[in-house]
Amino acid sequence: AELRVRTGIEGALASRTYLRLAGVFARREKDVRGGTTQNGVGNRFIGYGALNQGFGSLTATAYAFDVFRSNPQVEATATGAALLPRGNLFSTGLQVTYPLSAATSLTPRGEYRLSHQADETSPRLRYRGRSVRAGLTIRHRLSRRFGVVVQGSYLTGQVRQGDSNVPFNGFRAELHLELLP
Numbered sequence: 001a002e003l004r005v006r007t008g009i010e011g012a013l014a015s016r017t018y019l020r021l022a023g024v025f026a027r028r029e030k031d032v033r034g035g036t037t038q039n040g041v042g043n044r045f046i047g048y049g050a051l052n053q054g055f056g057s058l059t060a061t062a063y064a065f066d067v068f069r070s071n072p073q074v075e076a077t078a079t080g081a082a083l084l085p086r087g088n089l090f091s092t093g094l095q096v097t098y099p100l101s102a103a104t105s106l107t108p109r110g111e112y113r114l115s116h117q118a119d120e121t122s123p124r125l126r127y128r129g130r131s132v133r134a135g136l137t138i139r140h141r142l143s144r145r146f147g148v149v150v151q152g153s154y155l156t157g158q159v160r161q162g163d164s165n166v167p168f169n170g171f172r173a174e175l176h177l178e179l180l181p
Helices: none
Strands: 002-014 017-028 042-055 058-069 073-077 080-084 087-099 104-119 122-141 146-161 164-179
Touching: 087 122, 122 164
Parallel strands: none
Antiparallel strands: 002 017, 017 042, 042 058, 058 087, 073 080, 087 104, 104 122, 122 146, 146 164
16 A cells, blocks of 8 residues: 655746755555565655746756655665665755856756665664765757757765775766757
């Protein structure tokens, strides 16, 4: 059995200012397999806010979201089930879209994420990592119905393993074809 309740408000605050706020509560009972109760998704609380502001020909969007998982979660992966403990993920970011022409736009963006989770020995949430992502998107309309998107980003941060922080970093590049409405 699963229950989801979503509430939100969105709309214009001024002629070039748009606000969106949303909250979601999701509850799912634990799974039962062969008469044995398994860990399930449990309860999740999600909050999201975004403010979109136009400045001349460009548009800036600032956002934040927070996801709190009150119970352990079992998630399917390619190599089997993975247990995600009780935890909290907070993220905030900013992106600015610059129109380069009627068909092409450029969007630099940045995002910060912070993660906490409980371990087997204590229900208290503890620091588990953080990351910073910087990226750039170029969107070009090829025709009235089709477009192409090129994205690139750099991610850096650290995850907590045992008593030490383990750094990570890497690049990602993507190419998408879009079907436009």
